[in-house]
Amino acid sequence: MVDVFAVDRFFGNPVAGISGAGGLETQDMQGIARWFNLSETTVLLPPTRSEADYRVRIIHAPERDSLRLPSYAWHCHAWLAAGGKPKSDDEIVQECGAGLVKIRRGSGRLSFAPPLIRSGAPTENELADARRLLRIALEDALDAAWIDNGPDGWTNADAERQTGHQRSNQMMFPIPIWRCCFPRPILIKSG
Template sequence: MTQHSVRFKQVDVFTSVPFKGNPLAVVFDADSLSGDEMQAIARWTNLSETVFLLAPTDARADYRVRIFTTKGELPFAGHPTLGTAHAFLESGRKPKTPGRLVQQCGAGLIELAADARVTSDTTSEATSGGAWAFAAPPARMTPLAANQHDALRAALRSDAIDFTATPCGVDNGAPWLVVRLASAQAVLALDVDYAAIEAIAASVGAHGVAAYGPHDAHGPATFEVRCLMTGLGRGEDPVTGSANAAIAMLLEEQNRRPGERYTVRQGTALGRDGRVHVAYDDAARKTWVGGHSVTVVDGTCRLG
């Protein structure tokens, strides 16, 4: 690796308040780096994901990304997608189409939009406050076998699982076992057996559990979400775009959509306050997952 410096940002995603969302490292102009070098940097940042910005190889894309956890590379992840869009635009780079971006990644081309309908009731927030949304990529769904339901109840240490909405593995590039609970309070009360959860999630090809439950009518959001990771290291993810996309698409599949738009609170159990906005565009047959991002660290990173 030739020694040189590139621009580096650390962005907090799904929040407009620093330290309340999910942090992301973004390394610009990373075309000279090998996959092994990217992995080494991702291990060093020690964040859930580090994104490397590259020149696109598809003429339709504004940029290309490679996304690494401390353990390996992901074809797609939601909070890196939104955080990278924020970092790209804040650096002064311009989209090919105003108000739209196309990200090239391992899962293909991901469309993003600055659209008040999917992030806020005010247009100014979508254009000036870092609020963007991505169109959820296609997902493969695998229902959890009924003979696993008792094991799931025991692993989550909860009698509040709503089995009328069948737990389901949803793989949109980052595979999750999506489980509905009776209430937001039941989600927050979870105290899981990670070893048991890992085996159950693996049975549907998932790397963790995305648990969600409804808030009361006048609560802080429509749903409370917790994402409990197993496959790439055990622990809770603060705010998760891919999992919220998975939940949104399963709600559609199971005819449980709460409306054309809804909101999510995530990270509460970790002292965060992540906010996710979901919107269904039935005409275009797209599901949009969005939120704000804010830059916390802006500087350079020495490579080599």
Template structure:
């Protein structure tokens, strides 16, 4: 299946290709298919290796395998359900991936995943920040805050004052070929969305990701824990890539951050591997 994620308008979110039976498919075949689909991610559903999980997921970009990614998690769960599968526990799906177990809550058509723990956080060092601002073509003074928000892919983020500044970025990714980096800025008060996000992943062959669940997850953990953002907010992403994505963030009292959005199966078929 191919699933559109983070948009209620068809063909406006971030698509993920989902192979519903990855049993017997080699690493080389998985990577070759991901390179061929040329989507930001292609996933392969496999039997779990633990009784705690409903299925195991492997996630590939055109250039590398990722231990975790957000929109593929939501899109693969939607495809798995659409294929007639039932989770062990009603309303709760558990995905096994290289980054450990990831919980999803399932309420009617709504899906959201629990942001996994960050494996790296804290402020960027001066050298990293200098490389990013140079690549983004902005002055250091424009950066309000910055942070490692790595939950597997390697994300770092800078915060700018406004959504307009984020949308106006014209990054030279040749200056940061190994980067996994994003930028976030606030929309004007009263807007439908609180923030605008853009994410760039040249390290894994994705120049700009139309909508990124893992980046939003790590950023949400940072912003809500520090009190810089409310417990619930919405993020827009993808307009510079011709998309119209919306990501919903909900931080619970126990510290769990849920990342949700619309999912819709757009293609059903057979792939020959």
């Protein structure tokens, strides 16, 4: 078991990791997850795609409704610690529900760019909805793009006004009403 998403002990997300579980059925994995009763249980498995070095399944007990924010680097660290041997010295490929995630290894660190479910420009209607929801004037929305990597949420950076008044950048996290109004995040940023 490890504590992820925190620098200090006991302030992060407790996660159980299981290696060598290739013979377990899904219901067995769910039973183990229920028994651990943690935020999530991850299972390291042989890959099903030839490009991947290993595969990860994130298992939640059936009665848990957990926001899935996978720690690709933690899974990679656990796989390496369990004796995993990557095909490449500087890049490790993890297969997971998001697809193939390339993880770089160097200077004692693991780094990655999360796969995006959706990217590119929003439609005019989507942008109008986002501006209305975030109370941003048309002139303050200098640019917008989808930055969707899974969890619902919003990121917003307002443009500085010519009058010298500057709004602070805001990071907004999901609440149910937002999901009803607009299901996925849009980034509105300054130029």
